[in-house]
Amino acid sequence: MLQNISKKWIKTFVFLLSLSQIILADDRVFPLNDSIKKEMSGASYHQRCPVGINELRLVKVKYLGFDGNTKNGELVVHQSIANEVVTIFDELYDIDYPIKQIVRIDKFKGSDFASIEADNTSAFNCRKATGGGKWSKHSYGKAIDINPIENPYIFRGGSTSHKASYKYINRNIKNINTPQEKAMLLPNSKAVKIFKKYGWRWGGDWRVKDYQHFDKQ
Numbered sequence: 001m002l003q004n005i006s007k008k009w010i011k012t013f014v015f016l017l018s019l020s021q022i023i024l025a026d027d028r029v030f031p032l033n034d035s036i037k038k039e040m041s042g043a044s045y046h047q048r049c050p051v052g053i054n055e056l057r058l059v060k061v062k063y064l065g066f067d068g069n070t071k072n073g074e075l076v077v078h079q080s081i082a083n084e085v086v087t088i089f090d091e092l093y094d095i096d097y098p099i100k101q102i103v104r105i106d107k108f109k110g111s112d113f114a115s116i117e118a119d120n121t122s123a124f125n126c127r128k129a130t131g132g133g134k135w136s137k138h139s140y141g142k143a144i145d146i147n148p149i150e151n152p153y154i155f156r157g158g159s160t161s162h163k164a165s166y167k168y169i170n171r172n173i174k175n176i177n178t179p180q181e182k183a184m185l186l187p188n189s190k191a192v193k194i195f196k197k198y199g200w201r202w203g204g205d206w207r208v209k210d211y212q213h214f215d216k217q
């Protein structure tokens with residue numbers, strides 16, 4: 001009898017806990033307002049994009065900056081994963097994973113190159129996949145690139161597009177001390193494991209390495 005009652009209480013507690021997490025996440029998920037839509041159109045969004053702009057959400061995330069301070073960033077993602085993205089970034093913060101900056105890519109006029117040069121973490125961007133003619137997962141708001149300078153896309157020949165990334169082509173790192181070294185995503189990184197726990201794929205597992213990239217089917 002007593003056991004049944006306590007089981008019931010535990011179930012109720014777990015239910016309330018998960019409910020509170022959803023509510024907390026909801027608190028940081030917003031429909032795109034008119035001014036954001038205006039900033040996005042012609043930059044990260046255009047008429048031919050494979051998702052409707054109303055399917056996208058603005059997500060406000062907390063992160064640990066390279067300077068050790070807590071910061072707030074904005075990402076645009078698909079509505080179906082918006083709450084999950086908030087949770088993932090909360091978990092990245094909890095493990096002290098440092099992030100250089102998180103600014104909406106329309107601030108870079110939708111230029112992936114400029115966003116990477118600024119070592120910016122970003123999500124939605126309506127563009128073709130690197131090295132292919134298909135829509136990138138970013139075009140659906142279901143991909144995130146994290147600390148792209150420390151986690152470069154590496155071409156088949158072993159080179160990369162951004163000078164500041166040259167020193168991160170070699171991933172065999174012995175000492176992990178600086179925020180930049182901590183930002184490097186490696187197969188055994190806690191940050192990689194967090195994304196995978198939620199069913200995301202990591203570009204670091206692919207034959208052509210895209211270390212910055214995570215996406216969800």
Ligand SMILES: [Zn+2]
Nearest residue numbers: 143144145213
């Ligand atoms: Zn990507």
